[in-house]
Amino acid sequence: MDYFLTEEQEMIVETAREIARDKIIPVRAELDEKNEFAASIMEDIARADLFGIFVPEEYGGLGGGCFEIVLALEELAKGCVGVATTFAASALGIFPVLIAGSEEQKQKYLPDIAAGKRWAAFGLTEANAGSDASGIRTTAVLDGDEWVLNGTKQWITNGGEAQIYTIVALTDPSKGARGASIFVVEDGDPGFSYGKKEDKMGIRSSATRELIMQDCRIPSDRLVGRKGTGFITVMKTLDVSRPGIASLGVGLGQAALDEAVTYAKQRVQFGKPIIGFQAIQHMLADMATQVEAARALVYAAARHIDAHPKNMSKVSSMCKVFATDMAMKVTVDAVQVLGGYGYMKEYPVEKMMRDAKILQIYEGTNQIQRNVIGQELNKEYA
Numbered sequence: 149m150d151y152f153l154t155e156e157q158e159m160i161v162e163t164a165r166e167i168a169r170d171k172i173i174p175v176r177a178e179l180d181e182k183n184e185f186a187a188s189i190m191e192d193i194a195r196a197d198l199f200g201i202f203v204p205e206e207y208g209g210l211g212g213g214c215f216e217i218v219l220a221l222e223e224l225a226k227g228c229v230g231v232a233t234t235f236a237a238s239a240l241g242i243f244p245v246l247i248a249g250s251e252e253q254k255q256k257y258l259p260d261i262a263a264g265k266r267w268a269a270f271g272l273t274e275a276n277a278g279s280d281a282s283g284i285r286t287t288a289v290l291d292g293d294e295w296v297l298n299g300t301k302q303w304i305t306n307g308g309e310a311q312i313y314t315i316v317a318l319t320d321p322s323k324g325a326r327g328a329s330i331f332v333v334e335d336g337d338p339g340f341s342y343g344k345k346e347d348k349m350g351i352r353s354s355a356t357r358e359l360i361m362q363d364c365r366i367p368s369d370r371l372v373g374r375k376g377t378g379f380i381t382v383m384k385t386l387d388v389s390r391p392g393i394a395s396l397g398v399g400l401g402q403a404a405l406d407e408a409v410t411y412a413k414q415r416v417q418f419g420k421p422i423i424g425f426q427a428i429q430h431m432l433a434d435m436a437t438q439v440e441a442a443r444a445l446v447y448a449a450a451r452h453i454d455a456h457p458k459n460m461s462k463v464s465s466m467c468k469v470f471a472t473d474m475a476m477k478v479t480v481d482a483v484q485v486l487g488g489y490g491y492m493k494e495y496p497v498e499k500m501m502r503d504a505k506i507l508q509i510y511e512g513t514n515q516i517q518r519n520v521i522g523q524e525l526n527k528e529y530a
C-alpha cells in the first residue's frame with residue numbers, strides 16, 4: 149500500500165533497509181547463538197546518520213518525529229528485532245531529556261546521540277516494580293551540590309553498552325508517583341556499576357543488564373525536569389516510544405510473512421508447491437492482512453502523535469497492542485507454514501517466533517496497554 153512518504157522518509161526507509169540486508173541479516177543467527185551485542189552494526193547505523201532521526205536539527209539531528217523512528221525501526225526489525233531493540237532503547241533512554249531536559253542538558257547530550265557517538269538507556273524497571281511503575285524503590289537524596297542515588301534497576305536494555313542512562317528515582321518516597329524524579333547517570337560515574345547480563349529467550353543480540361547504584365554521586369544539574377515530575381515524564385516517554393515497539397512488530401511480521409510465502413512457493417508436497425493448497429493460502433492471506441492492518445494503524449498513530457503530542461496515550465497503546473499481538477501470531481503461523489523446517493534453527497522463522505514474545509511484554513505488557521486504552525475510554529465517555 150502507498151503511505152505517501154516524503155522523499156526524506158523514503159530515504160530513511162531505503163537506508164535502514166540496506167543496513168538490514170547487508171549488515172544485519174548475514175550475522176543475525178550468529179549474534180543470536182552467541183548472545184552477542186552488535187556493536188559494529190551500531191557503528192554502521194551511526195555512519196548512516198540514523199541515530200539523528202528524532203533529534204532536533206539544532207542539536208545535530210535530522211529533526212524527524214515518531215513517524216520517522218517507526219519507519220526506520222520497521223526496516224531494522226525485518227533484519228533482527230534484537231539489533232533494532234538496541235536502537236529503539238537508545239531513543240527511549242534519551243526521550244526524557246528531549247521531553248523535559250534543560251537547554252544545557254540537550255546541548256550536552258543530544259549531539260552525541262545524533263552522531264551515534266554515545267547510546268542511551270532508560271532505567272525504570274526494578275525487581276518489584278514492573279507493570280506497577282510507581283512502585284520503584286531507588287532513591288535520590290540531595291547532598292550539597294550532588295545527588296546521591298541508591299538502588300538497583302533490572303532488565304535494562306543497553307545496560308553496560310550505553311554511556312548515558314536516564315534513571316527514575318524517588319526524591320520524596322512518601323509521595324509515591326508524585327515523588328519520582330529523573331536523573332542522567334553516565335557510564336563511569338562513582339558508585340555506578342553493572343550487574344548480571346541476562347540470558348534471554350529472544351532478542352539475544354540486545355544487551356539486558358542490571359544497573360547498580362551504591363551511593364552513586366552525580367552533580368545536581370543532572371536532574372531532568374522539575375523534582376517530583378518524573379512519573380509524568382516517564383508516562384510521556386513511554387507514550388512516544390511505544391509506537392516504535394509496535395513498528396518492530398510490523399517489521400518482524402512482514403519478515404515472517406516473506407519467509408512463509410517464499411517457502412510455500414518452493415516446497416512441493418502431493419505433487420505441487422504448497423502455496424497451491426487453500427489451507428496454506430488462507431493462512432498466508434490472514435498473515436498478510438494482519439501485517440498490513442498493523443502497519444496502517446502504527447503509521448496513523450505515529451503521525452497522530454507527531455501532530456498532537458498532548459493526546460497520545462490511547463493511540464500509542466492501541467498500536468503497541470495490535471501490532472505486537474499480530475507479530476506473535478504471524479511468527480507462530482510462519483513456523484507452522486514451514487512445518488518441521490520452521491522449527492529448526494537452520495531457518496530464520498524459529499528465531500523470529502522467539503523474538504516476537506518480548507514485544508508483548510516490554511515497554512508495558514499488552515495487558516497494561518489495554519488498561520491504558522480502557523482508562524482513556526472511560527475518560528472520553530465521561
Ligand code: COS
Pocket residue numbers: 270272273278279280281282325326379380383384386387461510511512513516519520
Ligand atoms: N501522560 C501524562 N501523565 C500521565 C500519563 C500519561 N500518559 N499517564 C498517567 N499520568 C499521570 C496521571 O495523570 C497521574 O498524575 P496525578 O498524580 O497528577 O493525577 C500520575 O501520572 C499517576 O497516574 P496513574 O494513577 O494512572 O498511575 P498508576 O500508578 O495507576 O500506573 C500505569 C499507571 C499502569 C499505566 C503505569 O504504571 C504504566 O505505564 N506501567 C507500565 C510501565 C512500563 O511500561 N514498564 C515497562 C518498562 S519501561 S521500558
